[in-house]
Structure formats: structure tokens, C-alpha cells
Amino acid sequence: MIFTEVSPDPIDTAALLAEVGSNEDGAALLFIGVVRDHAEGRKVKGMRYDAYSEMATEVLREIALEASIPLGTDRIAVAHRFGELKIGDISVGIAVSSPHRAEAYEASRFVIEEIKKRLPVWKKEHYLDGVSEWVEGTIPPGAGLEDSTHVAPLTDEGLA
């Protein structure tokens, strides 16, 4: 069963792993994203994550649903944290399980990449020199477009 959570509470990785797994599964995978002490040559002492939490929970669920199709199971558990985090704190945790490892690796990778593209979450780095800055982000695909007619239809080459 898909589990998603966006919360200010510390991420319990053992609980995430416990959400996935079954007697059919030979592979279970846990990915964690961790706050590191540097960014583009600057020393970082901490990070503030902001989230549009109600929407982010839904977007996480959509991402997990999309990941479950090629995974072949719905055993995906994803948690994203917000608030003030220290170096070494876990900002995101992704647990997946499947009968074979290849699908599990693929699904785990898909979830983190899609989080970076479209989860309504932002981070502000606190640098050692006392300055804090919002990290430059990504415009979610399809967002901010004037109208639906500006979306190019998918066509085979030569048929457009």
C-alpha cells in the first residue's frame, strides 16, 4: 500500500521500510536524502525547508502512483520533512520493495527525480557566514503556461 507523508517530524526510516515488503519481494530499498555541509563551494550549517504541505502530500501520492506502475507493486513509502534541519538530518526518505531489484532501483530513482521536478517544497540554505538564501529551484513541468493550447501535442516525427 502506498504511504506518503509531508511533516515537520523527524523521518523514521525503520517505519518507512516496515511500510513496504511482502513475502513476494526479494528486494527492498531505502533511499534517504540528507542535509550536507556544503553547497557550490559554500559551507552550510543548516537548511530550512518550506512546504505547501497539503498539496505536497497529494503530489507525493501521484508520484508514488506513477512509480508503482513499472515497479509492479504498490509497496512504496515516501516521507518528506519540512522545518529547520541540521547537517546530517534526513530531509526525504523513500522505501520501495518488489520481487526483483532492478524495478526497485528504478522506482526509487523515479520518485526522487520527480520530487525535485514538481513537489511544492523549497529550501533555504543557512551558510556558515550567517547569510541565508533560497536554493534556486525548478519550474514544475506544465506550470505557469498561459493556456493548454501552448502545450505542443505529442506527435510522431513528420506527422506534425
Place this chain on the structure above:
Amino acid sequence: MSVAVRTLFFAAYRDRLGVSELSIDLPSGSTVADLVNELRGRGAPFDMLPEKPAVAINQTYSFLDEPLTAGDEVAFIPPVAGG
């Protein structure tokens, strides 16, 4: 007739605007683009909002030509940086 919508600002937008939430009345039939123009037309600091920002209506990413309905929650979404 007018429609009242609730607008939300996050992260860099909230910092720059100094506000996280505003209620705004718009003429009925207004779209997201009209809301953006109304806000940007207020001048500084609202003119820092992009002309074509990413927005979500009621927690779903939306196009700018989407019509607004009374009670809609319209969130201005700065470029995202989760993970």
C-alpha cells in the same frame, strides 16, 4: 458580481512580499492571469511576481487561463527545490 479567492505565497515569494496569504476580490469571470495582473498592478513589492508564475488552484498545478471560482485557493509556486 465578484469572486473572492484566497491566495497563498510560499518561500521566496512570501519573504519578498512579506505576506503568506491574501484574500482578493476579482470581477466574476476572472482568470488566474487576471489575478496575476491585479497583484502585479499594485506595484512594489508585488511586481516581483513573474508575469507567468507557476500556480496551483485548489492544490493542482494550473494554466493561467483557468477561470476562478469563489472560494478558490490559488497558490503562487516559486520554482521548487525539494529532496
